[in-house]
Amino acid sequence: MGEMSTKRTAATRSWTRTQSRLGRQQARPAILAGLCGCIASLLQAWCVALILAAGLSGAGQHRLLLEALAGFVAAALARAALQAAGEILASRAGIAARRRLRGEALQGMIQAGPALLRDRHSGAIAALLVDRIEAVDGFFARWLPSATLAMAAPALVLAVAWLVQPYAALVLFCCGLAVPVMQAVFGIGAAAASRRQFQALSRLQVTFVDRVRGIATLVLAGRTEDEAQRLAIAAAELRRRTMRVLRVAFLSSAGLDCALAVALVAIALHDGGRLLHAAVSPAPGSAPSLSVNRALFVLLLVPEFFAPLRSFALAYQDRMQAGACAEALAWLPQAASSAPPDSPARPVAVAGVTVTLQDVRYGWSEARGRVLDGLSFSAAPGETVLLSGPSGAGKSTVIELLLGFIEPQAGRILIDGIDLREMAPAQRAGMIGWIGQNPMLFAGSLRENILFGRPDADTAALQRALAVAALDDLVAALPDGLETRIGEGGYGVSGGQAQRVAIARAALHGAPLLLLDEPTAHLDPDTERSILASLRELARDRTVVMATHALEAQSLAGRRIELRPAEHAAPPEAADAIPPMPRPLPAMVEPQPAMANPLAATVDRGVV
Template identity: 40%
Template sequence: MNLLKNRVKPTLLLAVGLGIASGFVLIAQALIVAGLVHRVMIDGSGYREVLPQLLWLPPLMLARAGLSWISERVAFAASATIRQEVRNDLFQRLLDAGPLQLKGDRAGEVATVIVDGVEALEGYYSRYLPHLAVMAVVPLSILAAVVPADWISAGIMLFSAPFIPFFTILIGRGAERLNQRQWQTLARLGGYFLDRVNGLATLRMFNASRREAEMIARISDDYRRATMSVLYMAFLSALVLEFFATVSVALMAVVIGFRLLKGGMAFQDGFTVLLLAPEFYLPLRLMGNYYHARMEAIGAAERIFNLLDTPLAPRPAAPHPLPPVSPLRICLEDVCFRYSPDSPPVIDGVTLNLAQGERVALVGPSGAGKSTLAALLLGFALPEQGRVLINGVDLAQCDLDQWRRHVAWVPQSPHLFHGTIGDNIRLGRQDATDTDVLQAASRARCGEFIARLPQGLDTVIGEQGAGLSGGQARRIALARVFLKDSPLIITDEPTAGLDAHSETLVREALGELAQGRTVLSIAHRLATLEDTDRVVVMSGGRIIEQGHYDDLKGAGGLFARMAAAGEGA
């Protein structure tokens, strides 16, 4: 939290200074009011005699209101700035970490932290931190003003004041644990709910919607109980603080009343103390309320910092310029990779060469390492042993973002974002004109159905391509690749699960896309391999066979057995 605080330190100091200045104005205002009342009620002074003092009240009231308002605005601006920066840092961290580092995180939990978790920091920066300094200065200033008027009342203030922060901290220790539990439950609820919303069709098909609704109700009830526990602690804390503040002010009022009756103190001094006593305890009481904003922020910050501590994908400290990629030659030399130090290698001693314009297919049983090998070529991870050479230069020493500009990825289930079709295609090249986008769409065999849409490229689609068929979504993903015009294309069976007509269109588009480009395809159906130049067979993280489709089919190895059994890869 201190690291975040340093980013807006000047703004927070300004808010604190304004708050303290407002406290000083309050003291001056109370002293003037007490003097005015004494002169009018006790001394019997007339209007003309008190007019000079009376004229000070309006500007002091305006100054106090203005300082308080500006202090709150400045503190809120600091809070808004820090929340924006934290969200930017979180999103950048997720981008830098890459998909392999985030495979274990549920999207709903991450979204809950980025939205609600970051929003929970608002009270900490806009109220708790500025008021912490005000609480330390203003009550002491009021105490200094009360001592000359009545040292007995000052003693009561000095004795009772420490009880308020003491009980605040005492109760707050339990609240911190409850707040962390509340945020963990909220994150779990967000992740679970998003998973079930995305799988509504599956739940309905398997008659599991009622069971999942009951599970969501149970998690929601856990969150309700966690929230009520936090509120219980907050109300208990407020009750204790109000009790001590009220009893202390009442005690001073009783003591001052008896002393005034006996003539033991001047009216002006007693009235001054009674005006300042509630204001003395007000910062302490507010601090107790704002302390729970701190607890809420700490509960959310734990998960925020967990995300900020997500391990980054390895990248060179001083990257070398990427060599020219035309013609493109890729060489994997004895590459090994594992996801964690204590896990077995997923890629184990792979050596593979890809020539310019060559079409290579990766096949093998599930878990053979095909997708991991593609991730290494995409720069999402770096090998722990061996090298990936791009035209003779080690990819681990290059700028990976620059490399990805020369690589296009066509997954089996492409992600389409909520927005227009044109915006989704422009992910391939942000500065593309409508003409470029339409040309790419036409080459991807989706120009015809886009032309039939009422708004054409401006047609808005839902998340995950809602409103489009599976074949249309695959072709829009291919249009992105055409627009990007990369020399290396990596695909993961983009024709899987399509009807015959859609598969034909996608295969035609892939054939045109492969012209003059290097293509590495992860094949799950052996029937799609006949057009490839070379088939690479993987098993257990190793390459065990490679060659032309017909040669491997008659070689009697794993590929031949898979082909004979009619297996997918």
Template identity: 65%
Template sequence: MSANRTAIKGWTRAQSRLGRRNAFPVVLLGLLGTACALLQVACIAWVLAASLTASHATAALSPSLPTTLVAFIIAAVLRALLQVLSEVQAARAGMRARTRLRRSTLGSILADGPRLLRANHSGALAALAVDRIEAVDGFFSRYLPAATLAMGAPLLVLIAAWFAQPLAALVLLCCGLAVPVMQALFGIGAAVAARRQFQAMSRLQTRFVDRMRGIATIVLAGRTEDEASRLALAADELRVRTMRVLRVAFLSSAGLDCAMAVAIIVIAVHDGALFLHPGSAVLLTVPHALFALLVVPEFFAPLRNFALAYQDRAQAASCAEGLAELPMASTPAVAPHRIPPPPPGGVSLVFENVSFAWESSRGLALDALSFRLDPGETLLLVGQSGSGKSTVIEMLLGFITPDRGRVLIDGNDLASLDPAALSGLVSWIGQKPLLFAGSLRENILFARPDADAAALDAALHVAALETVVADLPNGLDTRLGEGGYGLSGGQAQRVAIARAVLRDAPLLLLDEPTAHLDPETERAVFDSLRHLARGRSVLMASHSAAAHTLGGRRIELRDGRLVAHAEPRLGVAS
């Protein structure tokens, strides 16, 4: 827990340093707005003093009254313009910060890949990248400027009040010092309440995403009422915790109102007693007394804004707690570099004593694994579940790096390759391809959006999708549901093959590409894969008995070790 708190504090300090640079224009505009407010207060005090003392000094005060009113109007207009500019700059500061944080968060999620999903729910990650970072907007657009203005703007007011009436400045200073104490007391509760609110929100989102994915199972099991009740309970928990956050915020505001009321009462009582004392110079002190009294709200206005924005800091701390759980992007030992395009016919692949463990308590997933794949060769990885086949695939996709040993692609260390260069070398087809809600054309062109019609037709031919497209109501423009709803498993796998054809990468990785398919569909998919494998290096992990039809060598893994090796039974491109 202490380490987590340290990480949160470190994140908050680092973000504060970055955010203050963008908040500087907001602070400057706020200070100028305070100066305009002081000018307005002085004008009001002068006009009121002129009205209250007209019987004594009408001749002396009336010539300057029009000038005072004009000054008040100018100050009001300038203050309004400064307020608008300040809000614009604050919105830009929050926008820049959210963009930077989302880019960093998504980079961490994408860099860790499937490994991250083993320890985190996708709904929680989505809540972190969307809702939590969205909630941090107030930290950069409101809290950071307000924290600086809470010190600078009251100081300007104190200086002005000191010249008008020193005792009033001392009263404001004492009451102002009490505000941070109350903020600290209420701030602890606000941070705890905000953290619990975000936890409740994450649980609700996670449960909702899970139930939407399994809606068919829920309906068939007759559990719709139970699941609806549980969602209602989760939503009610979020409501209760949100109201607790607002309760703490209201208490904080009430404490500040009490401090301001005390300041007004003390200054008003003191000045009233002074005016009632015989021999007091009423004409000379009325404008100063009115100024000291009217300036009290302006003194507490920046403190009030800070109190309202303090909740944003609590939300930022809650976001930091989620971001602290994300793995830091690892820095490669060698600077990433690009490689020249490989020659036609595939690339070479070498594993040299590669060891890797997902967790130390689970042992090694790969244990000193060594093998070689020559350009244009096909290599079949077989073994029981948990033998390390998918770990090899994920390592070649760049999601994980070896704990020991190294992986070479055309003689280049995988750890030193630029991610964009690695992406251009590899095509991947998994057990269940991810299809997006959209047209079939959009899903195929996802691999290469700039592909022309000839390339698209060639991909459809290799993937044997021409008949499928002809049977669809709108051909390639037929809309698919989320997850490829509207296509069978075999048809979805053909879409993945078409994507791989468009990518035209020299290394093809196949991870159980025919899992969950019936034998007839499996044979058809393997026919398309044989066409796709020509002129490429192919590494396939599979349990299927029909996998040998793809040809190439066969190696068996057990507990992350190479235990058997077989020469090719059927050639494809070699």
């Protein structure tokens, strides 16, 4: 566990490093705009100080003052423009970064394929693609520019201050140095604690979302009030702990305030003292107005000096959010450099292909052992093979292997003599049509959903596909026909109709090999019968491999292959790998409940 979290932190850190490098290039224009703005504000401060000093002394050349006023206006306009430009450039940098990250994530997801869905809810995958990547905007748009500006801009201010008033520069330097020191003193412990707190807070939010989603279940169980109180207590407890953390964390912001106040007061008092001295006993030959001018200038520099440090501190939370995104992206397989090949190649043979499985072995996980242990069969062109057997016998596993979603751990799968692994994904997709238990209907029109099987199909092909799926009557009855919208998640479409859409899709796709995975598992008997009739129509002239339950198998003609669940769920190798246990004392040799279940036994050993 500890090792895993270290690995994760390391992955997060390397992700952050890579992204910082990529993002900093994009952030360069925004940083440049920030620096130019800083120079303009220095110029402005100089003009202001000049005019105020003249106002105080009552002297000063009118023409010079008007020039200073004009300079102030020009600098103000420049600053406004630079500030706006900086914001727009930062937004652009954030957009470029998100577009890049989302593109990478998309490619990774499509390459990883359905394997992702095994341990993640599709909602979580979509949330990664949308929300997690949106949340990373601040990292590129705010954090990266402000991290550079927090160093460069104060340095610039300091250099100018040094030229004008070395003492003030020294004060600013010391106070500025104190900021990171104080942040280190109060911040390091607080940062770790606040990261934990941040997690606790987001956990509470997740719990809240979860309880709201399940509100109907809670209401029916009569447990609303209990849950409401539990939520309130959890929130109160979290608040107490959060405040304890914040009490320390806010000390580092107080450090920034403190540094600013010290610098301001120190410079005001020191320069004030010198000016007072000069005013009361003027030294011969000195030019006091210039000195006032300089003193006011450095005083005006104090807020300028601390402003970039403040926005740096504000942008820190953007950095933390990026960490969360990095963790979420880390489990996504890295996209290979080559882009996935485009639309599938058209199938070559229409009359069916030969499918051969040679001694195929596959197990979903070591703990559960092999599902398929040396399966061999062959389906001739145009032949229908029905795979039957109880759940867990590996029917769906065979279909997934043929689809290429998973690869056999031993043995070979050949289509027309070519190893499935040697086929390009597009070639494979062109050979294979597939209908599963719950076909996915995409948001869009009925036409778009059917054309999913072959986007460039003509009207005649579409009509033929509708006829095969027995959808033509239904489409004719719909007021909008093929243009009927199908809502998010396929609303307004019954299970039978969805299955018909899938059949039409497969018919349009026209692949010579058809894989069917219990296509009528969730349908009532009447619908099932008519869907099976459509499937028989679709199966004509094609090679079909179908995972079936009893009723389906009875009504389809074909060769039946009975799969049996692997009797020994724990693979023999796994047992061998475990060192022999010291012989226990006779009294201890009791049949343990866990031993009755090989699965449990393996899990137990795995933990030890």
